[in-house]
Amino acid sequence: MTDRPTTEPTPADTEPATGTTRRTFIKGTTAAGITAALASTGIGSSAYAQGEDTVRVGLVGCGGRGTGAAHNAIAASSGVVLHAMGDLYGDRLNGSANNLQQNLGEGFQVGNRKFTGWDAYQQVINADVDLCIFATPPYFRPQMVKAAVDAGKHVFFEKPVAVDPAGCRTIMEAGDIATEKGLGMVCGTQRRHQKGYVDAMAAIHDGAIGEVIGAQVFWNQGGLWNRGRQPDWSNLDWQLRNWLYFTWLSGDHIVEQHVHNIDVALWAFQDQAPQKAYGNGGRQQRTGEEWGHGNDHFSLQIMMPGFGRMINSHCRQIPGCDNYVGEEIIGTNGYARMGGTSTLVDLDGERVAQFSGGRDPYVQEHADLVASFRAGEPLNEAHRIAQTTLTAIIAREAAYSGKNIDYNWALNDSTLKLGPGEAPGCYTSGLTQDHIDNPDVATPPVYIPGAYQMP
Numbered sequence: 001m002t003d004r005p006t007t008e009p010t011p012a013d014t015e016p017a018t019g020t021t022r023r024t025f026i027k028g029t030t031a032a033g034i035t036a037a038l039a040s041t042g043i044g045s046s047a048y049a050q051g052e053d054t055v056r057v058g059l060v061g062c063g064g065r066g067t068g069a070a071h072n073a074i075a076a077s078s079g080v081v082l083h084a085m086g087d088l089y090g091d092r093l094n095g096s097a098n099n100l101q102q103n104l105g106e107g108f109q110v111g112n113r114k115f116t117g118w119d120a121y122q123q124v125i126n127a128d129v130d131l132c133i134f135a136t137p138p139y140f141r142p143q144m145v146k147a148a149v150d151a152g153k154h155v156f157f158e159k160p161v162a163v164d165p166a167g168c169r170t171i172m173e174a175g176d177i178a179t180e181k182g183l184g185m186v187c188g189t190q191r192r193h194q195k196g197y198v199d200a201m202a203a204i205h206d207g208a209i210g211e212v213i214g215a216q217v218f219w220n221q222g223g224l225w226n227r228g229r230q231p232d233w234s235n236l237d238w239q240l241r242n243w244l245y246f247t248w249l250s251g252d253h254i255v256e257q258h259v260h261n262i263d264v265a266l267w268a269f270q271d272q273a274p275q276k277a278y279g280n281g282g283r284q285q286r287t288g289e290e291w292g293h294g295n296d297h298f299s300l301q302i303m304m305p306g307f308g309r310m311i312n313s314h315c316r317q318i319p320g321c322d323n324y325v326g327e328e329i330i331g332t333n334g335y336a337r338m339g340g341t342s343t344l345v346d347l348d349g350e351r352v353a354q355f356s357g358g359r360d361p362y363v364q365e366h367a368d369l370v371a372s373f374r375a376g377e378p379l380n381e382a383h384r385i386a387q388t389t390l391t392a393i394i395a396r397e398a399a400y401s402g403k404n405i406d407y408n409w410a411l412n413d414s415t416l417k418l419g420p421g422e423a424p425g426c427y428t429s430g431l432t433q434d435h436i437d438n439p440d441v442a443t444p445p446v447y448i449p450g451a452y453q454m455p
Contacts, residue, residue, distance in 0.1 A: 066135030086120030175382025184378030195358025200342030210333030236439035245292025281399030402449030
């Protein structure tokens, strides 16, 4: 779904065989993974060998991010076509299908495989696809990704991968199953596939700025879209179509958007799990009912293993302020400012190295996924992105509650499972059939530090 700052492209939202079949041929036999160097080699851009089978893609979630991801996937590698589409809402699906049909040419081979409703994702999975793209609101990601992996499909799934610890555990489980089945799983954290980032991070890990002792990460921007109520929408419809502003659907913007920057910081720390998070957040400008119940700003510390090692995290969605989106890595011998052009300097401010170039990272991530399972070494990013998502979740919960939130406790013991229409502190049931049958669910109250307790 939407994950782009005002300084990046900003889309609208949404949303057993026998023998040698096409699917068993392409899905590979191991999940050893391809090293980070793959992202910088451009292997995914090479021509698909003549005679190899077509990769059929199913898109679930047909808003701006899903439509963009479909464009990126077809552009990334030869022999890849869009085969099926699904969305909860018909207007979203039809608008996306018209766009893609006009722009993908022979890459658009959907035919009548267009599905709507709550089970649209399952119909796409069942539509003889090889690879599923999931770009629905993040709440639905764990259930859908797990279903696709259970069915033997490769997966590209947008970030974040969950909105609560229960969802993160589901993604980790799906990752283990994908390893057993030899399936690829790549998440839309495109910085992990961007040459300027990949090469700079390799240099950092080789000691170019000394030992990494800290990071400062930012996603400070203005406002995003908001859709006013329509007469034929239930409260549930209204929340789903404005999913950014409801924690049960988006995870709040620290999870839905700032997860990109937190992921880069954890990458610098060699993907170690954090210890705990502590800090503040609130809503000062986005206070009206139309903005749901989430925060408009967060400022936190994420403590890493080792004395004094930490990530300073700042994110904001408030118009009229100075904006900055980026990541800064602090070492014992220097400093790195990450980006499409990443610059490393020593303690005197003298440039050590600079890295840039490569393909559009939104295309490269799809190229790397397809290249990996075609090579029989499917990338599997499930555990890594689940850890990053859970890190953003404990930071959110620290701001909501005013408490220190421990990573391992959240991972192993927390019963938090978000859902609609429930008061803070009572989130344990998720979306139920009763909510769907009786969709006039209330907007949850605003989180109050000192009163709210993470279950």
